[in-house]
Amino acid sequence: MTAFTTTTSARAETGAWVRRFHPAPDAPHRLVCFPHAGGSASHFLPFARLLAPGVDVLAIQYPGRQDRRHEPCVDSVQGLADALVPELRGWFDRPVSFFGHSMGASVAYEVARRFEQRGQGLHRLFVSGRRAPSTVRDERVYLLDDDGLIEDVVRLSGTDARVLADPAILRMALPSIRADYRAAETYRPAPGPPLSCPLTALTGDDDPRVTLDEAAAWADHSTGPFGLEVFPGGHFYLDGQTPAVLSTVEARLR
Template identity: 60%
Template sequence: MTWASIATDNGAWVRRFHPAPEATTRLVCFPHAGGSASYYFPVSRTLSPEIDVLAIQYPGRQDRRAEPCVPDLRTLADLVVQRLAPWLDRPLALFGHSMGATLAFEVAVRLERSGTVPLSLFASGRRAPSRHRTETVHLLDDDGLIANVKRLSGTATQILDDDEVLRMVLPSIRSDYKAAETYRYQPVPRLHCPVVVLTGDQDPQVTLDEAEAWANHTTGTFELTRFSGGHFFLNNHAHRVTKELRDHLTDR
């Protein structure tokens, strides 16, 4: 199976856990490295029916684990934009955490290029695309990769301690790390949509300066909110994060 062939499967890519047909806006959510669409099930449940939440399911995980992973963010963005085409009938915003924030940015670039300006881009737990760090975690052996994931608390340690489950998820984690770490920003016109950045004050992956640099990627408004915690601060601030999303998307 090739990347081109998996791009033709509509239902596999976009998950709509709590359909909200009366909502005036949509929120498209992009998982972190190694993550899956189900991570956003609670967000969908909380925001419905005011906001119609869509979660992107990348190839190579959960019910798509038999499909090849896509270790390149630009290729992945191209594929996602194809799958979002049927969902552009109402205004939408984009939310991504960690690797998902960079992917959401690349999707926003493509949408604006084709004439669709998102309501907002919410970038969580990720430095600005133009701020590069040399990282090679994806080249570590399995033990090294697992140690890094546990350090960031991005995947439940119970899952990582289960050898059978671990064998299933490790390839997608490594592929996503490769996609995030080999990404290189290519200068493009600034976005026109507002950019809202969420960051943890103890996140080893994002300094305050790196988070503030998102302001250089939009001609629209820019906001930054800091939360207590590390890379997955949003796990401990779910209510506050979803409230911020609701406030931004319903106060229009």
């Protein structure tokens, strides 16, 4: 018998938006992971594998990529958050935390705001590789031509090199990458109170997209305890620091 009552809220059928690569039905914590711009749920396979069985990891699959490539992309953070609330509200049968990287951090933050307004606060919010919503940069990479967009993706090392080397795959991936860049670069949070959950910001020490001050500014977005964790690496420090990041996540969840 599991430690939690089995209900429709802890369903095996995850739907189009949610992936559960390594189900951990007895885990005391659930972690929902939100990918970066151009990313997919599979980016969090290592999280699911390494955190199970102590943490039940869900990963979000945005439309317009992989098995959802024929669906229209959503090109705003607010639109993604609005669509995700009904997909995730059934998973709050135990303490839930969010982990978002880059654009995914903004999406996670907006989804967290919506759940807190419903009276369902998070156990903790992890925001990675993303400046705080109160720090704004005038970025318009999404308006560049295909070559310019690809150049930025390569510079950040945010997409599998095999995708960039295969013209057919690249043609399929570019619309979702552009939509995600638009979502990230045009995101401006609506006025509202800060969150009340604990918040941990994680960043690379050589990230061209996020300064340490911009990461530290996340402290203003929750009245709960705040921590800043800095790792060696650039915007995708996460790929080279997975064990250290997961050690931090596990410690904060406890």
